[in-house]
Amino acid sequence: MDPTKEQRRLCCPSGQEKSPPRGSGLVGKGCFKGLEIFLAALCFVYFAKALAGSYLKSTITQIERRFDIPSSLVGVIDGSFExxxxxxxxLVSYFGARLHRPKIIGTGCLIMAAGTFLIAMPHFFMGRYSYERPLVHSANSSINVSPCAQDSRDPKFIPSENPHRNLGTGCEKDLGNSMWVYILLGNLLRGVGEAPIQPLGISYIDDYTSEDNTAFYIGCVQTSAxxxxxxxxxxxxxxxxxxxxIGSVNLDSxxxxxxxxxxxxxxxxxxxxxxxxxxLATIPFWFLPKEQPRAEMHKNSGTSSEQSRFILEEQNEANTEQDQVHLLNMVKDFLPSVKDLLGNPVYFLYLCGSVFQYNSLIGMVTYKPKYIEQQYGQTSSKTNFLIGLINIPAVALGIFSGGVIMKRFRINILGAAKLLLGPSLLGYLMLFSLFAMGCKNSSMAGLTVSYQGSAQISNQENGVSECNVGCRCPLSHWDPVCGENGLTxxxxxxxxxxxxxxxxxxxxxxxxxCVGAPASHSGGGSAVAGSCAKGRDCSKMFLYFVVMSVMTSFALSLGGTPGYMLLLRCIKPELKSFALGIYTLVIRVLAGIPAPMYLGALIDTVCLKWSSKNCSGRGACRFYNMDAFRYIYLGMTLALGTVFIFMTAAVVLMVQKRFHPTENKAADGRCTGSALPQNGNLVSNLNLLQTTYWAHKETRL
Structure with a gap:
């Protein structure tokens, strides 16, 4: 990773390749050393924050069960980060660019770590987990109990609890379940700590590297993220x-x-x-200087001819700012800077389109583990494994491929807009096929079918039938069993x-x-613990879903890098950090916060069976209408994505109208002059397309 002599010559003007002057606060003997330390630290921070964010997504269904809360409330917890x-x-993106950026990032890492630890704290305060299973026995012994006969002796029968449980019953249990508030506060604290990492980290690299090396450095950050x-x-x-x-109970019990x-x-x-x-990620930032030696090209601070022409068409006058300004002048420039950005039609239209895109992708990735578990009957462990090992690498390959295409064919700003539109359109079209890759509703007696297994019942909340009325079963008890007749x-x-x-x-x-007995048996049929399997067709559909999901993730992420290029190429260079801050702010407010909430609320509307709490009403959903779940989950994703496609098409038309290349195309079909300049100024402005929102974020998935 050591720079070549040519790179060092470009980075450091003649006479500056040796150690920096004493008292300058710069690290290392060459101008690359301190910056490369910053790069390594920033890559590790991106890795840490992406790991924590994706882990939260993977535990959503676990948190929902542990705290007995609905999906709408889980959406509020997820949105608290935003x-x-x-x-x-x-404040961070605007004022932080003028302050000690490494130390601000280090402070953010500490806050982010504190929030992550806080999320785990309820486990140590709540006591041990109790589940609704009347059979409590050891792995090396057998017992025989009579579920129906036991219930019939006492009309107030309550299923036996886990003997290891510390909390009492009744409202005390509900009080323990309300400790999800700590998770919400911890995730909110994570959001506060993450704020300075992206805008300040990317702008710091872009400010102090030669434009030939910036693309490689930003690529390293993207890869780690x-x-x-x-x-x-x-x-x-x-x-x-x-x-x-684990660690607190005997697992045999x-x-x-x-x-x-x-x-x-x-x-x-x-x-x-x-x-x-x-x-660990916060440590290096406390030893890095406020500034690094500036590269020769950045000292001259010239912009590419393409960007200059584009900005001149957008605005009639250009503001020049001094590198050091007084705090009062910074405050005065705040509102004009906002007006400058939002008055740029390309930036504004792309921003609006991104709101719909991220509403689509954030909602999809937030509830994707839940969708796979409920729709295809997969365990949480297998679901997370598939997402981490298959979907996310597809997103990484898409982001990488987008950057390679941009550099290989030296695509200009108009080409970047088209490259954003094309793969996104293809990705959302492929999502349509997922409607046909679902599984049918499970046959749940008294909920989706009658106890005779035929007609749809009218009262979906009534599980009592003539065959079990004498058992006096508690309606709140949910411990599914599969009968030999195929009904759950x-x-x-x-x-x-x-x-x-x-x-x-x-x-x-x-x-x-209630289970139909074969002719050779008398007294009724048999059943085993657990819901009935969804059948071979469902297994095949899950395989098709995985394949199509990977292809969709790749297509949607392919346009991520061109989109960021378009975003940063149509604005003034001195507003880069602020533009990223505005962009991130709007996405947080209009997509990151509401998307998990309203999609979770919509998912709750198709719940057929709720758990009940002793004091605070219903808890988590036990059983969904799978067809309705699929239509809501995929339908909202596609509807929002369609709006994004139309707005992106408008961006392409606007850029095509405003961007007028003056040079002719080369014989090989590549754009010259108006294309990506050799010094890589366009590539230097790359930023990570939020990987937690791949396509989704994951997801974006």
Missing amino acids: IGNLLVIL VIGPIFGFLLGSLCAKLFVD VTITPADAHWVGAWWLGYLIAGGISI YYSACFAGCSVSSATGKRAEFYNCS
Whole structure:
């Protein structure tokens, strides 16, 4: 990674290749040394923040079950990160560029680490997890209980609780579940700490590198930011396999498996790991100087001919600012700078289109793990593993390919706009195919079908039938069992089972009055713990979904780098940091905050069976209408994406109208003159397309 002599010559003017003057505060003997330390530190920070953000996405379903909360509330928790970022992003991006940027970034890392640790704290305050399983037994012993007979003896029967549970029952349990507030506050604190990293880190690199090297440096940052979510989801997959109270209970006494509807993994463990990584990331920034030696090209501060022509067409006058300005002058320039940016029609239209795009992608990535688990019956561990190992690398390849295409064909600003539109249009068209790749609703007796397995029932909340009315089963009890007739029942009690046998984590039930018995048996059929499998067709559909999801992720991420080029190329160079801050602010307010909330609320509307709390009403959703879930999840993604496509098409037309290249095309079909200049000024302005929002963010996925 050592720079060549030619790179050093470009970076350092003659006579400055030796050690900097004493007292200058600069690090290293060459002008590259301090900057390369900053680059390595920034790459690690991007990795840390991307890991923590993606890990939060991977634990959403675990948090929902552990705290017994609906998807709409989970959306509020997810959006709290954007709220925290919103509180400080404008001040940081505007004033931070004039202050000690490395130390501000280091402070942000400390705050981000504190927020990550806070998210894990409820686990240590709540007591041990209790799940609704009346069979409590050891792995090396067997028991026989009668679910129906036991319930019938006491009309106020309550399923037995986990003996390791510390909390009491009733409202005390609900009070423990309300500790999700700590997760919200911790995520909000993470947003505050993350605010200075992107605008100040990218602008710092761009200010002090030669334009020949900037593309490589920004590429390093992008790569680390894409690697972060890979490890984040893989960490989520590992933690989802571990029981939530690992280290506190005897695992032999746990009667459920990761495939069970009540399973909650060790969601808190990953936050402790992510917080520790953030602490390590903050260390180098406290030893870096406020400024680095400026490269020769930046000293001359000339812009490319293409950008100069484009800006002159946008505005009749150009403001020149001094490098050092008084704080009062900075405040006075704030509103004019905002007006300058929002008055740029290309910037404004691209900003509006991005709002719809990120509403689409953020909502999709936030609930993608939940969608896969519910639609295809996959475990949280497998879902996170697939997202981390397949989807995110597809996004990384898309981002990388977009940059390669831009550099290889030296695409100008008009080409960047077209390269943004084309792959995005293709990606959203491919999403249409996902409507046909869903699984049918499970046959849930008393919920989606009658107890005879035929007609749709009228009262979906009534699980009581003639075959189980004598059992007096509590309607709030949810512990699904699969009958040999292919129907799933609320619990063994609702299946009318009078005999059970369990060894370890396997439970079987017999003489079930609601389960049709074969002709060779009398007294009722049998059932096993857990919901019935969705069938071979669902497994095939899941495979098709994974393949199409990877292709869609690649297509949507391919336009990410050209989009950032378009964003930064149509504005004044001195407003780069502020433009990124405005862009990030608007995306946070109009997409990052509301998208998880309203999509979560819409998903809640298709819930067929809710858990109930003793004091505070309904809790988490137990069972969804899968068809309606698919239509809402994919439909909202496509509707918002369609608006983005139309607005991007308008951007292309506007750029085509305003951008008038003066040079002819070369014989090989590449643009010259008006294309990307040899010094790489266009590439120097690359920034990471938010990987937590791939296509989605993941997602964006």
